[in-house]
Amino acid sequence: MTGAVSAGRLGVVSCHACGLVCQDTLPQASHHRPVAESEACGNGARGRSHQVICPRCGAPLHRRRPNSIARAWALLLAGLIFYIPANVLPVMYTSLLGSGSDNTIMQGVIEFWKSGSYGIALVIFIASVLVPCTKFVVLGVLFATSQRGSRWAMKERAKLYRMVELVGYWSMLDVLVVAVVAALVKFQGLSDIEPRIGILFFGMVVIMTMLSAMSFDPRLIWDGDTE
Amino acid sequence: MKTFPHLVACEHCDSVYERTPLTPGQLARCERCDAILYRASRLDVDRWLALTIAAAIVFVMANVCPVIYISFKGMHNEATLWASAAALAHGPAAPIAVPTAMSIIIVPFLQISLLGWVLLYARFGKRAPGFERAMRMLVALRPWSMVEVCLLGILVAVIKLSGFLQVAPGAGIWATALLMILLTVIANRDIHWLWEMTEPARSAQKAQA
Known part of the structure; x- marks a missing residue:
């Protein structure tokens, strides 16, 4: 379509770790099929038995990340499951002069909003609600379209993927806020802030979705393009 | 196995291009998917190493000095980065303390020390012992560094x-802010060209010519 030639056509493969372009000496099983298809089937044993290593940095070479879509789906699903307790269970316990209360993420946002700190409420809302939810939807769409070898809006999908990688880790914000305030507010009896189980689930959501985005090979987006 | 160091493949769509030299500040983009292929470095190895050492100093300050002081009804308290990560370790959410400590302390520490190690040798055109592993680790660590x-x-x-x-605010908060800037400058850049710069065959080729 464009002037660019794909690595598969040239018979080369680039190293994931150091970027060196090497001659493709990997087993030729999937040469004439769209790569997405064979990777999605997820035959782990095949990749492991003939491992080819980058001559420069020693990382294993592969045309596409092994089992990319299956792994990405699994991790995304795990993240989605963890997202429920992360929102339902309290993330923080605050006690002030004897009266204690458990807070969930949304309660924290609402509290900021009510106290007039609209900016902070918005920042926390974006980092802990909007970003994870958008990530679930975007990654789901990317995985599903790539799995089907879709040729729809490839450039935009590629951009979407890069955006998800760029903003995804900001969701860790809530975990760090809880860490800092829990470390600070330790006045026995008078005032105490303690982390609660919800923050563990929320942290897991962030880690799972980051791992999911990383296991997805963005080159699969373009594999439908090979006519 | 044949290798083609003069070629570059887009990490995002696998299009292959020939590498062309760039002037400092320029970057090469993929025609097909618009991702950045590689950029010319604004920093030479000396400057890069100097900034890495600066980052190491600031890192120590950010970890030793408290980031916040608070007082409440005549009582005082303070917290460092370590104390923050450790505070999560008490109670039911304890396992989350590990990734938290990783993302704000351990990963930045590894990034700074690995880069310092690699650059120290690269200054003399050499590959440090464990160069391959260090370079692979630097690529793998990048997404997990969360100082910002x-x-x-x-x-x-x-x-x-x-x-x-x-x-x-304590001194630690300023150090953390500086660390964020320095880490962005030293660690969020294209490290691929360190491979070419320290190529063992390179000095031999030059001698032949």
Whole structure:
């Protein structure tokens, strides 16, 4: 379509770790099929038995990340499951002069909003609600379209993927806020802030979705393009 | 196996291009998917190493000095980055303390020390012992370094607490801010060209010519 030639056509493969372009000496099983298809089937044993290593940095070479879509789906699903307790269970316990209360993420946002700190409420809302939810939807769409070898809006999908990688880790914000305030507010009896189980689930959501985005090979987006 | 160091493949769509030299500040983009292929470095190895050492100093300060002081009804308290990560370790959410400590302390520490090690040797055109592993680790560590998120977290905590007690920033918060900037400069860049710069065959080729 464009002037660019794909690595598969040239018979080369680039190293994931150091970027060196090497001659493709990997087993030729999937040469004439769209790569997405064979990777999605997820035959782990095949990749492991003939491992080819980058001559420069020693990382294993592969045309596409092994089992990319299956792994990405699994991790995304795990993240989605963890997202429920992360929102339902309290993330923080605050006690002030004897009266204690458990807070969930949304309660924290609402509290900021009510106290007039609209900016902070918005920042926390974006980092802990909007970003994870958008990530679930975007990654789901990317995985599903790539799995089907879709040729729809490839450039935009590629951009979407890069955006998800760029903003995804900001969701860790809530975990760090809880860490800092829990470390600070330790006045026995008078005032105490303690982390609660919800923050563990929320942290897991962030880690799972980051791992999911990383296991997805963005080159699969373009594999439908090979006519 | 044949290798083609003069070629570059787009990480995002696998299009292959020939590498062309860039002037400092320029970057090469993929025609097909618009991703950045590689960029010319604005920093030479000496400057890069100097900034890495600066980052190491600031890192120590950020970890030793408290980031926030608070006082409440005549009582005082302070917290460092370590104490923050450790605070999560108490109670039911304990396992989350590990990734938290990783993302704000351990990963930045590894990034700075690995880069320092690699650059120290690269200054003399040599590959440091363990160069391959260090370079692979630097690529793998990058997404897990969250000093900027940590800084925003500290700021949100300050605002959250300033409602009912007195809050003052400590030296650690400034050090964390500096660390964020320095880490962005030293670690978020294209490290691929260190491979070419320290190529063992390169000096031999030059001798032949």
